[in-house]
Amino acid sequence: MxxxxxxxxxxxxxxxxxxxxxxxxxxxxxxxxxxxxxxxxxxxxxxxxxxxxxxxxxxxxxxxxxxxxxxxxxxxxxxxxxxEHSTGQPPDCVGTAAAGSGQADGVGERDAMWSLVRTLAPRQRAAVVLRFYEDMSEAETAQVLGCSIGTVKSQTSRALASLRRQLSEAGATSPAGGS
Missing domain, CATH: 1.10.1740.10 (RNA polymerase sigma factor, region 2, helix turn helix motif)
Structure with missing residues (x-):
């Protein structure tokens, strides 16, 4: 000791x-x-x-x-x-950047994505942050969150579905979508 x-x-x-x-x-x-x-x-x-x-x-x-x-x-x-809910709306900048592939576009897209991540429920946000920002495995994330691996999978799945829906509603397409 x-x-x-x-x-x-x-x-x-x-x-x-x-x-x-x-x-x-x-x-x-x-x-x-x-x-x-x-x-x-x-x-x-x-x-x-x-x-x-x-x-x-x-x-x-x-x-x-x-x-x-x-x-x-x-x-x-x-x-x-x-x-005490926040009254601010996420910025309308997703998918509205000027055409081009410069670094400024990437920064704007990244900032817009994190704005959307901040709209997620706390447990979903935590799952996304730990899985994709901290690059933790499902097991490591489950340990940090104090839940099962299945819960991590479902929270992550719901979070990603919500982000996809928000991106779709904003008129943006994911890079994997090919446009």
């Missing part, structure tokens, strides 16, 4: 090494920089309280991600329960 100072130093080293990657994950979950920073800070505070109980150093990232997903879901539920 490490002394308090050694554990604090280990935690500080971990945060220094991983904070940027974890902040990116938090941003993809929340869609806003300030909310992402709040989410990460909350997750790291909860992780710090459990730091001495984390036995496998390789499991720390998964633990922090799980805390972020759970905390974000909790925030979303609290906001929904208090009728």
């Amino acid at each position: 490490k002394s308090g100072r050694e554990a604090d130093a280990d935690f500080s080293d971990y945060v220094a090494a991983r904070q940027h990657a974890l902040l990116r994950t938090a941003f993809v979950l929340t869609g806003e920089r300030a909310s992402a920073e709040d989410l990460l800070q909350t997750a790291l505070a909860k992780t710090y309280l459990s730091w001495s109980r984390i036995r496998d150093p390789r499991a720390v990232d998964a633990y922090v991600r799980k805390v972020m997903v759970n905390e974000h879901t909790s925030w979303w539920r609290r906001a929904w329960r208090h009728q």
